[in-house]
Amino acid sequence: MPAQPAFSDLKFARPRPRPLVISSAESRANLLGLLSSADPIWIDIDADFTGLGADASAVIVDVPLNVTSNAKRIAELMGLLPRGLPKLFIINKTHRVEVVRASVLGATSISNRPLSEFDLGEFFRAEIIAAPQASDGGLRVAALVSSSLANILDAVLTDEAINIPTVEEASGEIASTLDGAGLESWLQTVREHHQGTLQHCLIVAGVMTRFGQQLGMSEDDVRRLTRIGLLHDVGKATIPTALLDKPSKLTDDEFSIIKTHPYRGFRFLSKQGILGTDELAAVVGHHEYLDGSGYPYALMDKSIGDLVRITTVCDVYSALIERRPYKREMSPADALDILNKMASEGKVELSLVRALARSLD
16 A cells, blocks of 8 residues: 655645644744645744634644643633634643543544654645545534543543533434434544544444444433443543553553453442443443453353443444554454354354344344
8 A cells, every 4th residue: 555645745725724733832843844835823822812713724733731721721722713623633642631631622633742744644634635525413423422522531530520411412412313324424434533442432332322223222222322332431541542552462461451441430430320230330341251251350141231241242343343543444244253253152142243233234
């Protein structure tokens, strides 16, 4: 596959792109060189934001978001900008709080600091030149849901209460969107606009919602599945991103840290009053397998309830079809082949794998 062009190699229609750039003094020199072929609008984080952004074609933010005052100031600016602008946030990906806050603030792309010419080119190629053709409704709902979820991940980090009505609203919006546009449209939108834990939770929520809808479950039961999908991995907010995004095999010590995320999510959500007992069991048990080879408790067969079994099957399928920095998404057929193999090995329930396959038709 040929390499994608760097930013300086891209061919733009006239006029040149006008990114609105909010940067720190430390990052300004690097960005000045990278954006020499564009027509950037430079602003300092302490500047008067009134009237800015009307002519901007994108937003680029490179300030330390682990500084709370910076994050609040950027939030003020985002509220003044036109909707729909592509937003590139340049962060230190090893700082979980920066990752979460970038998502909360509406990042459509995230790159590691310092920004490279290649990453800048990827952002403009995907967001400006060849922007994905997703429905406005799907983008709106995905943005609403991802913002709610990002705020929940931030609450996990700070151990604060979550806004329960926004979770209910997000769940209802997903159900309505999938009922109208279908699962594939939702998956395409999520893959193009979200990364990491946010992408995974949005995909799982979509897959679980469609599972319930296509199998004729009641509206309340579908909403339960959607909530579980959205919230099942919130414990990952406390796991270092270097482990979550590691492309190579994890060491035993690293995997032992990863395996704590279901309980961390359960512990946080059990204090929030948003999930019932069965739903909390699905959060803590979504990596349990029927043969006892899962985690965190190595539960077996009859100790694993129906909601847990459904969540596990949908979670495995979603992980296989999601897009990551180091891999493309797997096809639905190949993902189902892997699930069928797991069922033959006694790890997941075959009837649920077959039900999932029917829900995808």
